[in-house]
Amino acid sequence: MDDLKAETFxxxxxxxxxxxxxxxxxxDIAAVISPVKSRKEQRAYSHEYDIK
Known part of the structure; x- marks a missing residue:
C-alpha cells in the first residue's frame, strides 16, 4: 500500500x-466498498458507485 497512488479504492x-x-x-484513500451483512456495526459507504 505504500506505493499506491489513488484517490478512491x-x-x-x-x-x-x-x-x-x-x-x-x-x-488518505476513499474506500467505496459495500459492507458485508454480517458486520455487527454497519458502516456508511457511497451507494453512488456501488458494485453489484
Missing part, C-alpha cells in the same frame, strides 16, 4: 475488512 464486499479499511484511511 473500489471493491466488492469481499474486500470489506477492517485491516484494509484502516490501511486505506491511513493512505
Amino acid at each position: 473500489f471493491a466488492d464486499k469481499a474486500y470489506d475488512t477492517n485491516e484494509l479499511l484502516d490501511m486505506l484511511k491511513e493512505a
Whole structure:
C-alpha cells in the first residue's frame, strides 16, 4: 500500500475488512466498498458507485 497512488479504492464486499479499511484511511484513500451483512456495526459507504 505504500506505493499506491489513488484517490478512491473500489471493491466488492469481499474486500470489506477492517485491516484494509484502516490501511486505506491511513493512505488518505476513499474506500467505496459495500459492507458485508454480517458486520455487527454497519458502516456508511457511497451507494453512488456501488458494485453489484
